[in-house]
Amino acid sequence: MRESLAGLRTQLPELEVFAAEAASHLAKSEVLIHIRSSGNFSSEMNGRAGGLGVNTKGGSDESMHPDAIFFLAYTADDRSNPGRVGNAGRIKNGYTVLFAAPEVLRAASRKSKYKFKEDSFSAVIDNQTGKRVSFESGGVTYSTASLLNIVNGWVFTGEMTAALTRLGRMPIFYLSFALDQRNDYIRAGKYSRVLSPGLKYGPMKSFHDDVMISNSEVPGEGMMVIPPLEPGFMGGRYLDILDGYLAAYADTSFSDIQRIVDRAVRVKAAGGTVFFASIGHTFPSEVPSKERSRGAMHVISQGWNRDDYTGPGPGTEDLMIVLGMPTFPAARAAFAAENDIELVMLSTEKPTDRGPESYDTNRFLWLETPWPMEDGAVEIPGYDIKVLPVTGFMNGVLYYTIKAELEQRLAN
Known part of the structure; x- marks a missing residue:
């Protein structure tokens, strides 16, 4: 890659x-x-x-x-x-x-x-x-x-x-739900910066009227100043950041992958099933349907923890692996705890329903991902958020890495 x-x-x-x-x-x-x-x-x-x-x-x-x-x-x-x-x-x-x-x-x-x-x-x-x-x-x-x-x-x-x-x-970039400043924009009526499905805000703008493009201007009240950006x-910068993440998982962070695979191997050896789900725009729906039940992991939809979900789901003898985006999937964690499902979760946000002493137990493992909470990764000088998201790509990389390592271990 x-x-x-x-x-x-x-x-x-x-x-x-x-x-x-x-x-x-x-x-x-x-x-x-x-x-x-x-x-x-x-x-x-x-x-x-x-x-x-x-x-x-x-x-x-x-x-x-x-x-x-x-x-x-x-x-x-x-x-x-x-x-x-x-x-x-x-x-x-x-x-x-x-x-x-x-x-x-x-x-x-x-x-x-x-x-x-x-x-x-x-x-x-x-x-x-x-x-x-x-x-x-x-x-x-x-x-x-x-x-x-x-x-x-x-x-x-x-x-x-x-x-x-x-x-x-300067085109408008959306703020993540995970950012507190999103509420500031809603209060200020700057709805073009936020995403709220189902809410009607009226005409949305495509370009900023509160950004000046300049190498020397001092920003006025409520204004941002960014320089013209070189080709x-x-x-x-985006490619640099992605390459850095890939390098980290090939080196120091690979031990996290091994910890996940250790649990998956144990569950498979005992006759259980390893389930996988991800929160985001791309995965798990990006995984072709013909691949979802092939190999060592079974990919299911994001709705596995909903009352109205009737598809296959994990039981007490199984393992559920969930990738966050990048917030901690608290509802899924609560569902797993209530139903005694062994759970592995990866996210940037720390677990919101438990303390650090429970990040690694026999039924729960939480591992931190290195990408920022706002999802965007590239900093534009003078702009208020980082832009160009990384979780769609990196969650896919983690899925395939875990899958490949698990299948290799099971084959040996």
Whole structure:
């Protein structure tokens, strides 16, 4: 995976050019739409803490603003269905950014009935999701290509944001539910900064009117001042941060993975089942359905702790592994305790229902993840929150790492 991130870094100069072009369109339209993508790319990129507030979803191509931005993301896993990519090339309006593996482009171009042409898109970017983005474990090959699609989306978003600052504009980024300052924005009526499903706040803004772009201005009351950002700053910093997390889990934090696997091996040896769930935009729904019951872990939906959930769930002889995002999943912890389910939880926030002395017991293990509570990881000088979230990517990495280690241990 680190090798794939390095491959993305080599493409930054090309990506910066496309991002600058997209920024000029976005400054006019204030509309960004995500459509026709592999996996949960749209969910990850839309309405996301640390992500852009200009994101929209849906609407026909013809009805969109001529300067709308389209993100289209596919992987080598889509090469058997090239029609999806070919049809995406028929978008008439807007600036279309296609993230696609070369295998997908070749497959689409061979199917003449789709009339696929690369020049149908405004920008075509190799998203480094070829066949090598996979691993074999327990005789099964698992694709991790969708994780790199997430990285591509946020790197491009970062570079597009940097280009917008050079145009004198600063797009709005959403605050996480985990941040106390979110309530300050609600009280101040700045609803465009917050996410509250089901609540109607009226027209939402896409760009800040309380941010000045300057290298020298002193901020006035209620204003933020940020400098115009150089090409490569946002995307490069995001890749640095992800690479740092991967390095940590390959080194000092790998012992945490082993502690989880130790428990899972014990449960499997006693005839129990290892269940996995994750809280977030991407996982566990990002795991292909054909993989969910294969191998050593059984992936279930986020609803396992609800009264109305009727699917398979853990019992007293099983182990439940839950990844937080990045808040501590207190409801799931309470459900496990009430039903005597052995539980492993990973989150940035410490457990809210127990003290440190109970972080590691025979029925409960909590391990801290290193990413920030706000989920965004890249700091923009002068801006009030970090942006470009990391949990979608890193929770996926942790899932596949735990799965691979468990299956390797069971095979030995």
